[in-house]
Amino acid sequence: MSLRIALYFAFFLFIGIVTSGCLGTKYLKDDEKLLYKQKIKGSKNIDKEELDQLYAQEPNRQFPIIPFSPYVWFYYWGLDNYDVAKYEAKREASRAKWNTKIAQAREKDKTKKVARLEKKKRKKIAKINKTIQEGNVLMRWGEPIAVFDSSLAEQTMGRLKLYLNAKGYFQAKVDTTVDVSDKRLSITYLLDQGEPYRIDTLFTQTGDSAISKILNRNKDNSFLVEGENYEQNNLTKERERIDLLLKDNGYFDFSRQYVEFNVDTALVGDKKVAIQTVINKPSKRGYHKVFTVSAVNFTTDADVGFIPDSLRIEKVYRGITYRYHTYQYNEKILSRRIFIKKDSVYSKSNTFSTQRQLANLDHFRFINIHYDSSGGKLIANIFTSPLNRYQWTNEVGINVTQGFPGPFYNLSFKKRNVFKGLEIFEINGRIGIEGVAPATEVNDVYTSVEAGVNASLTFPQFVLPLSTRAKEKLGRVNPKTRLLAGYTYTDRPEYVRKNTNFSNTYSWQNENRGLFSFTATDVSIINSNLDSAFLGTLLALERNGNRLINTFKPSFVSSMSLSATWNFNSYGLNFTNSSFFRTYIESGGTSLNFVGTEALEKENLEYYKYIKLNLDYRKIHPANKNTTIAYRINAGIAKPYSDNRILPYEKYFFAGGSNGIRAWRPRRLGPGSYTPLDSTGGETRVSYNFEQQGEILLEGSLELRKNLIGFIDYAAFVDFGNIWTIREDPSREGAQFEFDRFYKEIAVGAGLGLRFDFSFLVLRLDAGLKIYDPARPEEKRFILSKGFYDPPFTPSAAESVVFNIGIGYPF
Structure with a gap:
């Protein structure tokens, strides 16, 4: 192993020496210097990220650690092939070509074809114009060499001083030191903040x-x-x-x-x-006036413009005048989402809340609220346009959960305002195909088919015996009650599983981006048909004390759950500083503690009692305009307390895969320090063939994301974690969670990845390398340890590097 380490070191040293001059300095003139590095020293109690935004000039982007700037190469490579006159001639030729086609279509009176050709012409000309204005693709991907400009350094010093003044450091001073090495220049901005005011x-x-x-x-x-x-x-x-x-x-x-x-x-x-x-007082009136809302008018079909207002029907309910051509909505339900009250003082917040809560109903195309203050009165006018009552949608895409990408198709039907109370009825059908490794293999990939249909009815209120006053207050938190019935069919190589589900869920949200959901009833009836080989594996496990086979028996699963999610700064949509936190708690079989299990036992249905808790925190933190740091911590525990002491298979925790610890195959990591072995063929080898389930989960990830070129980003990541069982599992030695050793059983993987951002989807390719494997003997767990690849952990069996394909970001 010492030879291998020496080779690694020599390789990276060679790369560093070879690329040390690859910063594009050959493009500099004799009197020019490359702005190689810049930094700020002396800042105290000030956000460094804000200071970094004040540079008037930026160095060229480089690869981490290695002093290499390919973006300069891209730019000048493209510049060598950039001829404005050539592109202008190409534009004129293209314009003439399309004009000829458009003229021919006009002669034949083909209006639709003319419109289509005009659109293509604009798109083609716009593409050429972009090249003329911004350069060719290589120039846009790259960047010109950063020639140090002393005037921009002075500008940066001015910005820093103004910033410090704005922070209360009125006596702050800014100076610089410059270090020149050959054609490279590094500048340090020295801040002397002084005492704050x-x-x-x-x-x-x-x-x-x-x-x-x-x-x-x-x-x-x-x-x-x-x-x-x-x-x-x-x-x-x-x-x-x-x-x-x-x-x-x-x-x-x-x-x-x-x-x-x-x-x-x-x-x-x-x-x-x-x-x-x-x-200050207004100049005309001379004082600030308090306005009281004298009337509230709500026009529910404002888009029907050909009907005069005088022909609209008017109805007054709770001080609100509803105006419509055809009666559609229950005023009692609508009034709970309107917080502008007649004879109350004007409130901007109540106006925003009204607009937001009406939009949350998913019944209106637009909601406009206009105030008329002419004549000394303040009249609130609410205008809405209904969405189509019936709506069909189709969706075709690529799906990845824990395997290889596969197509899916969604078909859904929605009917709004079913009983005139702003209810929504939906039917959704889905079928998806995905490439997965079966539960008892890892080297082969099989087709997994999942199909399902769900029907739901959503009410814009809590269907509970609540007082009118309580329902009025709840209108501010977007209350909803959802009744759902569904059927899911899953066909995998080792089993066919059928799940019939019924649930009743209450959801609400606050203005601080908190989303809450309480499922009062969730009942599933599950049936499974097992492949003979998979059944044999489960029976062998059962003989060793593992009762996983029970989860594949005909089952009755009932539970209630509560989840709370906080999404700060639009996590997942906004790639600036944003975060996400979700907590989930589930109680399975709670009602069985009161009603008994005799009926289920009579029908030979397996049942479950358990408590499950899951905490998931994610954060995206921008280091600079080209670099983002993202991290995640995910932890959970599920404790069964029924006589069978097992969980439904879907309620277990699993580790590994493209959205977890990427150096391990999906669901193949753990539990604990358990070493899965395969002795077939007369040779004992480590085997990650069988999916490993656990009742305790702890995992995390740290990922550095940077733009490479154009729509291609790259990432460097470290993943860590494992799963464990609560009780000792005789069939899996080392699987049980123990406080005195669990920290030694946290697996670590690291790797590199590419992200192809096509705007409509992000394709992700990751390669994960096992760094620390708790399944190995303690002294051989690090990849650099002597004996890391000793039998039974041969390189081919242990899969040191695992490749993952994913859609979207891992977290």
């Missing part, structure tokens, strides 16, 4: 006693706090807060422009700041 005195001038009272009542929410550092950004936040606060208290025509701050550093002493908040 602190807020010493706050006072307010409004000239309006009513506004003063509102501000005093809410002063605890102010962004300006005595004793804290002065920060200019807090003035902006305070202006926004006051604007919303007053608009929520009836000041309909108030504007943030009326809020002014006077900052004085000389009034209160050394390094102290006095801030006066001034609420």
Whole structure:
């Protein structure tokens, strides 16, 4: 192994030496220097990411560790083949070609063909124009060499000083040091922040006693706090807060422009700041007026423009005048989503809440709320346009869960407003094919077919015996009740599984991006037909004390569950600083504790009692404009307490695969330090053929994501984790979770991956390398340990490198 380490070291040393000059310095002129590196020193208590955004010039992007900038090569390679005149001639030739085709189509009076050709022409010309303006593909993928510009360095120094001033460091100084090596230049910006100025005195001038009272009542929410550092950004936040606060208290025509701050550093002493908040009066009226909503009008079919308003039917319910051509919606249900009340003071927040909750109903194409303040009154007009009552959708795509990609087809039908109470009835059918390794093999790939149909009825309220007042309050949290019945058919090489399911779920969400779901009843009846080889494997396990076979018997599974999800800054859609946290708790067979199990035993149905908890946290953190760090921690425990002491197969935890620990095949890692062996053929070898289930899960991932070229990104990742059993499993030695050794059984894998972002989907290719394998003897678990590849862990059997294909990001 020492020879192998030496070879690895020599290889990377060779690469470093060969590429040390591959930064594109040959493109520099004699008097030019390459901006190689830049950094900031001396910053204290300041966000480094914000400082990094202030550079006026950026160095060329490089590969991590290795001093190599291929993007410069791409740019100048493309530049060598870039001829503006050639592209302009190509554009004119293309325009003439398409004009001829369009003229011929017009002569034949083919209107649709003309429109189609015009569209193609615009697309082709736009593509050529982009090349003329931005360069060819290689130039757009690459970047010109970063020639150091002293004027841009001065600009960066100015930006840094202004930024420090805005943070309260009014006596800050910025200097630089420059290090030149051959044609490379590194610059360091030195910050001398000095002592920050602190807020010493706050006072307010409004000239309006009513506004003063509102501000005093809410002063605890102010962004300006005595004793804290002065920060200019807090003035902006305070202006926004006051604007919303007053608009929520009836000041309909108030504007943030009326809020002014006077900052004085000389009034209160050394390094102290006095801030006066001034609420200016409007010049015309001379005072700020509180508006009361005098009427609320709701036009439910505003898109029917050919009908005069005078012909619309009007109906008043709870102070709201509903106007429509044809009666469609139950006013009682609608009124619970409208928080603008007649004779109440105007509130901007209530207006936004009304618009949001009406949109959550999934019944309206658009929702516009307009206020008419002419004549001294404030009239709220709500205009909506209904979505189609009947809707068919088709979806064809590629699906990957824990295997190889396969096609799927979805067909769904939706009917809105079924009983005039804004209910939604849906039927969804799905069939998907995926390449998977069977539960008892790993080297072969078989086709797995999954098909299902679900029917659901969703009510825009909690179907519970609640008071009218309670239902009114719940309207702000988008309450829904969903009744579902479904059937799923799964055909895998080792079994065919049929699942009939019924559930009743209540869901709601708050304004802090919290989504909550409570499933009061979830009942499944499961039947499985086992392949003879798979059945033989399960029977062999049973003889060794493993009762996994019970989960494939005809089963009755009942449970109730609660999940809470917080999505901050649109995680999954927004690749800036965002995070996601989900907690899930499930109680299986709870009702059986009260009603008994005699009926199920009479029908020979297996039943389960268990408690399951799962916590999942994910975060995306931008290191700079080209680099993102993402990480995830996922942990769970499922404890069965029925007589059979097992879980339904779908309720177990599994580890490994394209969305988990990628150096192991799907569901093949663990449990604990268990070493799966295969002694067939007279040779004992490690075998990852059989899926391994556990009752405790701990896994995590850290991933560095960077753009490579164009739509191609690359990633470097480290995954870690394992599964364990709660009780000792005689058939799997080392599977049980023990506090004094579990940390030694955390598997570690690392690897590299490519992501092809086609906008409509992201194709992901990952290669994971086993770094630390707890299935090996303790002294041989690290990949660099002597004996890592000793029998039975031969390279071919142990699969040191595992390749994964995925759709979308792993987390």
